[in-house]
Amino acid sequence: MGFSTDAIHSGQPPDPSTGAVITPIFQTTTYCLEELGKDKGFVYSRSGNPTRSAWEKNIAVLEKGKYGLAFASGMSAIHAVSKLLKSGEHAIVSNDVYGGTYRLFNRVMTDYGLEFSYIDMSNLENLKAAIQSNTRLVFIESPTNPLLILTDIAGAVDICRERGILVSVDNTFMSPYFQNPLDLGADIVIHSSTKYLGGHSDVIGGVIVLNSDELHDKLKFIQNSVGAVPSPFDVWLLLRSTKTLAVRMERHNFNASEVANYLSRQKKIKKVIYLGLDSHPQNELAKKQMRGFGGMVTFEVESFEKAKDIMHRLKIFTLAESLGGVESLVCHPSTMTHASIPKEVREKYGLTDRLVRLSVGIEDVEDLINDLDSAIN
Numbered sequence: 001m002g003f004s005t006d007a008i009h010s011g012q013p014p015d016p017s018t019g020a021v022i023t024p025i026f027q028t029t030t031y032c033l034e035e036l037g038k039d040k041g042f043v044y045s046r047s048g049n050p051t052r053s054a055w056e057k058n059i060a061v062l063e064k065g066k067y068g069l070a071f072a073s074g075m076s077a078i079h080a081v082s083k084l085l086k087s088g089e090h091a092i093v094s095n096d097v098y099g100g101t102y103r104l105f106n107r108v109m110t111d112y113g114l115e116f117s118y119i120d121m122s123n124l125e126n127l128k129a130a131i132q133s134n135t136r137l138v139f140i141e142s143p144t145n146p147l148l149i150l151t152d153i154a155g156a157v158d159i160c161r162e163r164g165i166l167v168s169v170d171n172t173f174m175s176p177y178f179q180n181p182l183d184l185g186a187d188i189v190i191h192s193s194t195k196y197l198g199g200h201s202d203v204i205g206g207v208i209v210l211n212s213d214e215l216h217d218k219l220k221f222i223q224n225s226v227g228a229v230p231s232p233f234d235v236w237l238l239l240r241s242t243k244t245l246a247v248r249m250e251r252h253n254f255n256a257s258e259v260a261n262y263l264s265r266q267k268k269i270k271k272v273i274y275l276g277l278d279s280h281p282q283n284e285l286a287k288k289q290m291r292g293f294g295g296m297v298t299f300e301v302e303s304f305e306k307a308k309d310i311m312h313r314l315k316i317f318t319l320a321e322s323l324g325g326v327e328s329l330v331c332h333p334s335t336m337t338h339a340s341i342p343k344e345v346r347e348k349y350g351l352t353d354r355l356v357r358l359s360v361g362i363e364d365v366e367d368l369i370n371d372l373d374s375a376i377n
Ligand SMILES: *Cc1c(COP(=O)(O)O)cnc(C)c1O
Pocket: 073, 074, 075, 076, 098, 100, 101, 141, 145, 170, 172, 173, 191, 192, 193, 194, 195, 204, 205, 206
């Protein structure tokens, strides 16, 4: 089936007990047993809930995996993956990783004896050089946020597979509509479903998709043991959201490329980072491993003051964290999403306070460009 047909139907046949076309919100904590040891597949909603199961099946199909596991947030999904490591083991992480991921790894998980190395994953030689005898996981974010740096996912998998190192990819920025890391050989895909999957800035959530039975059993055990599960209503919103994922992503992609082209023509803009621009150094790799370029555009101006001025003048682009919703947002990564990364660390890889990040929404693109034009010029 095509992506949209799967998005609308997978995991959600009409409800067998009532015929309801839309999967109900099973707002229940517990389930009656017919007799001791005999249940209908559900016993307690931390362990499993029918609305959540429908969402887990739906996202598994969209991400080309066998299993989906839903979490209360993207961070709790990432936390679950980090729990695959034992004390004394090591993970290699993309440099420009989401600020919250960096904070979780470096300020929480290191207290449990895990080791992390951060590298520029755009060059796979760096990956080879960073592998240690205790390396167990390579944690890729591609594209990264906000610098939109790619990792050659299939290339990274080649290096890791022979050494028995797991590869996990945070695919939040592309959504399964534009990129499927499992098809490129990755073991685990992660999303913050708060972003494009949810798409309407009204639900926090996370999800993991994977193929391995063994890893699924471990992660499901962690999901149930830790208990960071989403509510039935939240996953129902996500089921509703993925039905329109394809049309939203097409429009995000179109609007973002128009915005990137507009910005590239402005003298006051020093640099525009968008994967669809020929000027992006990894434009070829983008075309190879993705089917679109997404809705995120980052640009750099001459000074922090100028960046602040533009952000304050924008009217349609709302100054806020987060991304991937139908409405356009503007964010200042160094003081907002990435404030938890020390200044010396982020400046080293180019995350300066002169950068502005746009999450281009699906409004009329002329209005977005006019808004930018009056703020910049
Ligand atoms: C937002 C985000 C996360 C964290 O997800 P939450 O749902 O906010 O917990 C992780 N990775 C990326 C790339 C994100 O954008």
